[in-house]
Amino acid sequence: MIRAGALLALALAAQALAADAPVHHVLTLRFEPAQRTLEGTDRVTLRAGGPGAFKLAPGLAIVRLVVDGKPAEVGARGGRIAVDQGASHEVVVEYRGDVVPVPETADASGPVAGTDGSYLPDGWFPTFGGLFTYEVTIDVPDPQRALTPGRLTSETTDGARYRASFASIAPVAELPLFAGPYRVSERIHRGWRLRTYFDAGAADLSDTYLERTADYLDLYDGWIGAYPYPGFSIVSSPLPVGLAFPGMTYIGEQVLRLPFIPATSLGHEVLHSWWGEGVRVDGRDGNWAEGLTTFMADYTFTERRGEDAARDQRLAWLREFAILPPAEDRPLDSFRGRMHTASQATGYHKAAFVFEMLRDEIGPDAFATGVRRFWQAHRFEAATWKDLEAAFASAASRSLTPFFTQWLHRPGAPRLGLGDVASEPARVSFTLTQDEPPYVLGVPVTVETAAGPVGRTMYLAETARTFAVDVTAEPRTLAVDPDLRLFRRLDPAEIPPILREVAFDPTAETVLAVSDPATGTAARELAARLFERPPTVAEAPDGALPPRAVLVVGLTDDVAALLTRARLEGVPPALAGKGTARAWAARRGDRAPIAVVAADGADALRAIARPLPHYGGESFVVFRGAEAVEHGLWPPGASPLRVSLPTRSPR
Numbered sequence: 001m002i003r004a005g006a007l008l009a010l011a012l013a014a015q016a017l018a019a020d021a022p023v024h025h026v027l028t029l030r031f032e033p034a035q036r037t038l039e040g041t042d043r044v045t046l047r048a049g050g051p052g053a054f055k056l057a058p059g060l061a062i063v064r065l066v067v068d069g070k071p072a073e074v075g076a077r078g079g080r081i082a083v084d085q086g087a088s089h090e091v092v093v094e095y096r097g098d099v100v101p102v103p104e105t106a107d108a109s110g111p112v113a114g115t116d117g118s119y120l121p122d123g124w125f126p127t128f129g130g131l132f133t134y135e136v137t138i139d140v141p142d143p144q145r146a147l148t149p150g151r152l153t154s155e156t157t158d159g160a161r162y163r164a165s166f167a168s169i170a171p172v173a174e175l176p177l178f179a180g181p182y183r184v185s186e187r188i189h190r191g192w193r194l195r196t197y198f199d200a201g202a203a204d205l206s207d208t209y210l211e212r213t214a215d216y217l218d219l220y221d222g223w224i225g226a227y228p229y230p231g232f233s234i235v236s237s238p239l240p241v242g243l244a245f246p247g248m249t250y251i252g253e254q255v256l257r258l259p260f261i262p263a264t265s266l267g268h269e270v271l272h273s274w275w276g277e278g279v280r281v282d283g284r285d286g287n288w289a290e291g292l293t294t295f296m297a298d299y300t301f302t303e304r305r306g307e308d309a310a311r312d313q314r315l316a317w318l319r320e321f322a323i324l325p326p327a328e329d330r331p332l333d334s335f336r337g338r339m340h341t342a343s344q345a346t347g348y349h350k351a352a353f354v355f356e357m358l359r360d361e362i363g364p365d366a367f368a369t370g371v372r373r374f375w376q377a378h379r380f381e382a383a384t385w386k387d388l389e390a391a392f393a394s395a396a397s398r399s400l401t402p403f404f405t406q407w408l409h410r411p412g413a414p415r416l417g418l419g420d421v422a423s424e425p426a427r428v429s430f431t432l433t434q435d436e437p438p439y440v441l442g443v444p445v446t447v448e449t450a451a452g453p454v455g456r457t458m459y460l461a462e463t464a465r466t467f468a469v470d471v472t473a474e475p476r477t478l479a480v481d482p483d484l485r486l487f488r489r490l491d492p493a494e495i496p497p498i499l500r501e502v503a504f505d506p507t508a509e510t511v512l513a514v515s516d517p518a519t520g521t522a523a524r525e526l527a528a529r530l531f532e533r534p535p536t537v538a539e540a541p542d543g544a545l546p547p548r549a550v551l552v553v554g555l556t557d558d559v560a561a562l563l564t565r566a567r568l569e570g571v572p573p574a575l576a577g578k579g580t581a582r583a584w585a586a587r588r589g590d591r592a593p594i595a596v597v598a599a600d601g602a603d604a605l606r607a608i609a610r611p612l613p614h615y616g617g618e619s620f621v622v623f624r625g626a627e628a629v630e631h632g633l634w635p636p637g638a639s640p641l642r643v644s645l646p647t648r649s650p651r
């Protein structure tokens with residue numbers, strides 16, 4: 001229950017926030033997705049000191065401009081309004097124009113429209129830059145539905161038109177518009193209006209999405225602090241995207257259908273309503289929001305499946321980092337946002353790992369307190385890594401500057417070595433080493449003894465230091481960081497081959513193992529998705545593969561024949577005959593990585609082109625149609641950080 005005083009305080013805070021934005025839009029828009037035309041009237045209040053220029057997206061043009069009651073002129077798509085910026089002004093912009101069609105492939109950067117779905121990220125109304133508040137009314141022909149982020153204040157369907165109005169919750173820097181032939185499903189949960197805007201073909205997924213969304217809101221509302229928006233909408237897109245906005249997410253219709261999305265990515269996008277939207281990224285010292293969201297969503301869901309699953313996740317992230325091209329290994333304070341998969345290895349995964357180490361370092365209680373303090377201090381503001389450091393340091397009652405400095409400002413990761421191992425009946429001694437300049441690390445060490453494991457944390461701040469662990473029973477093995485709790489550079493022996501090793505390699509070539517042109521096209525498309533660029537296709541006469549990273553893709557029998565000619569192992573026995581397509585990673589005699597994709601037909605190949613890149617962190621994956629029915633890692637080799645201790649014969 002909320003006390004009246006608290007409600008009043010909230011209302012006052014909301015008013016103060018609205019008053020703070022330099023620009024307020026009252027916008028009405030008539031939008032025709034079939035003709036791809038729009039017609040808008042924007043009544044803008046510019047507060048004293050606010051911006052004095054605006055622009056519209058290409059294709060749109062001003063019909064009439066009135067500033068403080070008088071007709072005014074700027075360029076066709078906007079410009080500077082010649083008025084005194086020290087005073088406030090009322091500006092009315094009437095505009096209209098065309099929007100380009102939704103592209104066949106690739107993401108849209110500007111507004112795109114069509115009857116299957118329209119996405120107008122920006123420029124569809126006079127954009128002044130900076131923060132603004134808004135009231136928007138959108139009018140589209142039935143059965144189209146349209147929305148923006150914000151509170152739904154009215155909604156009608158009369159005659160052949162659908163009309164909906166939205167108002168801002170807090171100042172925003174961007175306001176996208178979405179429309180499509182959506183069926184709207186709604187559920188009210190704890191007063192939050194949860195909605196799916198799915199096309200008819202995906203309507204059967206609504207219940208699952210609404211249910212999971214309610215669970216995620218409950219989880220984070222309890223963990224971080226009160227959910228700041230009046231509801232949450234999941235909107236399907238004809239584009240292959242996964243985007244978060246205040247109180248909503250926009251997800252590609254094909255992505256929505258992937259079976260793991262409600263249990264993983266949906267939670268990630270919901271959590272962005274706190275991290276990234278509720279607290280915005282200041283950006284001066286990098287983007288902290290993806291790492292914190294990945295840690296508190298994706299990684300948390302993995303941890304719920306057990307310690308083994310969480311360890312596998314950490315191994316996957318370390319392995320991905322180990323194969324990252326050096327040019328992609330940038331410090332976290334330079335990460336802005338995900339541009340391609342390789343930037344995910346640091347900006348998402350290394351950053352999430354840093355939060356995992358931080359929780360180990362200060363303990364789960366202080367970590368939870370830090371998260372809540374950060375939210376309370378910066379809700380509806382932009383914040384930096386430095387602000388996060390301050391919140392966690394206050395929760396832990398100690399400085400965390402050395403921790404944050406080494407993990408944010410340095411690229412790379414420590415490389416640990418183990419030497420001088422000696423064991424006595426009641427003691428094991430050893431030397432830990434790391435490269436210059438040293439990190440300050442709490443290195444977990446486990447001694448397996450006849451009476452069970454003995455775990456210790458060793459504080460290593462030098463390039464070499466000798467330690468001893470006392471035990472009460474015969475020591476058998478010594479293992480350094482056996483649970484992979486440190487973000488470190490793995491030894492090659494600790495790294496099983498994974499599919500992404502080839503996908504990340506800029507010199508990698510593709511060899512097609514196909515006997516007909518239709519399959520060849522499907523194989524090239526798959527390669528383009530895996531590499532995120534057009535593939536370099538190489539010939540393999542007599543089965544001689546290029547002496548570098550290679551992707552072999554084709555039909556099962558053709559692939560098997562090609563591997564035989566190349567004198568390589570065929571389909572791994574663990575995968576043979578399973579599903580409709582298999583992909584696996586291996587290393588050749590010269591250590592060059594190879595990824596193989598073998599499908600039972602052109603359709604089977606086409607079906608996996610989109611889901612396959614999601615399994616880049618795996619050694620193998622088996623698909624039935626588009627569904628991954630089995631995936632995993634080959635067992636790693638022996639780690640040089642694990643040593644068997646000599647057994648003593650009893651005297």
Ligand SMILES: [Zn+2]
Pocket residue numbers: 268272290293
């Ligand atoms: Zn994200």
